[in-house]
Amino acid sequence: MNYENYLSDCCKNIPRSFIREILSVAEQEDFISFAGGLPNPDFFPVEELKNGLASIFTDTGKETLQYAGSQGFLPLREWISSYYNTKYGMHTKASQYIITNGSQQALAIVSKAMINPGDVVALEKPSYLGGIQALSLNSPVFKQVSLNPDGVDLEELENVILNYGVKLFYAIPNFQNPSGISYSYTKKQELAALLEHYQTILVEDNPYGELHFKGENSAPIVGMLPNQTIWCGSFSKMISPGIRTGWICAPDEMVPWLIKIKQAVDLHTNNIVQRLIYHFLSNHDIESHLQKIRNAYGKQCRVMQNEVIKYFPEGSEITNPEGGMFIWVKLPEGYDTEKLIKIAIQKKVVFVPGRSFFTNGEGNRYMRLNFSNASEGMIIEGIARLSEAIKECEMVFA
């Protein structure tokens, strides 16, 4: 039997995750991995969650184990709404939120609800591979728009809108994956005005917004463009990714449609973890928890930047993130990070080559480096190994 004959076109076309393949290599002993997007497990609140689970099972065991509503646990939706409203002067309501299995599922639901095959989706260049995969589920045509150090290139975006008729613009405005770039406040306002003018929906992916370690410019754009933004968030980087819990916040009129898709794809998000997260948020100070993470990631980022600047070849370019988990490096002309990764693996260090973050095969001088899941010592050692690999790469491919 030829099983490929039974596959859908979109299944054949969704790009594979090079990242997940590298991750399995990186699990071997003695490897240093800058490849994944893993939070530092030292900050997982293991004891607090363990105690939370015990009290949830004692108080509401049967309810917690029964089927639940598709939109998600109301107290958790109220908490999210109130937290962001207070922090960023937004005006969302709990009824606008749907709890999802991380922001990955949020994107997959939006994709399913809104994209017809052939619809044009604009996105940043580079953009998050998982986002590209989720949006690919409904076979759109992608148009990537350059990302400048202060955010997306608005002139280029406007041209794409005018030339192709863009239904959705997918963006990660805070501490972007893979680049670490954040939009300036002005750029956020200008983007909101542009999208409003052209009635283009913004799909705002914001998993890293609370990981700001310099300044506090991480207001989501949804606050500036509430009627046209579908805003996706996640507890993966704030609390734990293994719990797979995030959210969609959408304009009122969109919510019933998105709930219908959530229902069709898996009925509802795991009830234990929805209550667990709510319990954690109600009983602990999330700000002081986040502050510990921010301080650590800020230090790790600085160490990595310093090492890269010291040891990478002249002419390398490096972003300067104010938060998040990644830096993005462009090697001088002539380098190819897909060749480099093979030598890097021999040196027991891994990263993600840039091409995964482009929809058109570009990006082979770039690499994404994750700094959140490595100690300072590992960062220093890992960048040293990587620099060695780069030197060998010169010799081999010169």
Next chain:
Amino acid sequence: MNYENYLSDCCKNIPRSFIREILSVAEQEDFISFAGGLPNPDFFPVEELKNGLASIFTDTGKETLQYAGSQGFLPLREWISSYYNTKYGMHTKASQYIITNGSQQALAIVSKAMINPGDVVALEKPSYLGGIQALSLNSPVFKQVSLNPDGVDLEELENVILNYGVKLFYAIPNFQNPSGISYSYTKKQELAALLEHYQTILVEDNPYGELHFKGENSAPIVGMLPNQTIWCGSFSKMISPGIRTGWICAPDEMVPWLIKIKQAVDLHTNNIVQRLIYHFLSNHDIESHLQKIRNAYGKQCRVMQNEVIKYFPEGSEITNPEGGMFIWVKLPEGYDTEKLIKIAIQKKVVFVPGRSFFTNGEGNRYMRLNFSNASEGMIIEGIARLSEAIKECEMVFA
């Protein structure tokens, strides 16, 4: 802004769940609900799971809270494979399994991976509404095939295959939702031979297979047609639905494609519950746990059947399930269960009108009655209320 202009065609076309709407009515006090497909919470192993969580967090807290592989927790996949292989003489391997958020997500992933818009999907008449929703995600053309008391009508199915070229046949061969019907062993073998002959893939949905309370004829068809069956299972009815954990078991060649879709839709299933279920299964006797559920559901089913036979109008037809959670009633000519439900709500009893389980608007003489989530007293009282509603319905609509 007209948000409907931004919706995908499939989003507009997925049928809404009448069931979930009735469920919210049924949450009001004093209502008796035969509408949902809820397990009896008295059998949720609350204490066992609570203790399991404590030991998982003590032993492997950080690992449990980190990202995990898309295919799912290997020891859990090994357990499922070994349990079914032993029980039904099957020959599956752990590598064929993917852990999903319940069998609803299993169906949604199969839908996404295999259906192109316009592909023909055959399914039983009636069929599970949630299955119809999940398969609708990729806009197939549905062809429903009559369900006889011993399983699907094979002659009719063969005609549909010959006339329309069926890519997938979606079936729930054990204790079907909504009908409670099970395929005979002979029918299972004949179906396997027919599908093999025409190289049609079987999508076998088996959430109720272990809830057999008369006899033991619940072998999945996957054992008879391993190279052409995608088999979906669930712990929702065996342990708890709030944990949202099920599986896909597919031929080796299909697995990488299905994993790619799982990755795109939500990266991986919640890591806490995967480990929790494995811990429960490793430390408790699942057979004795299931036997308690089977005994209770068997009694509840018998009580409901007796009351329906006693009090429903002459000429009503009722199925005789050997397991599962539902009975399926056909009222005599002239009745319309969508009119009946309105009167039933006034009497504070609810069920699901039959039309939700047909893809072509038929079914208005049918109703689905759930017996798993009501005590014997509630069943007796509820059927009495429903009989009153039927009498009033005669008067109102005669």
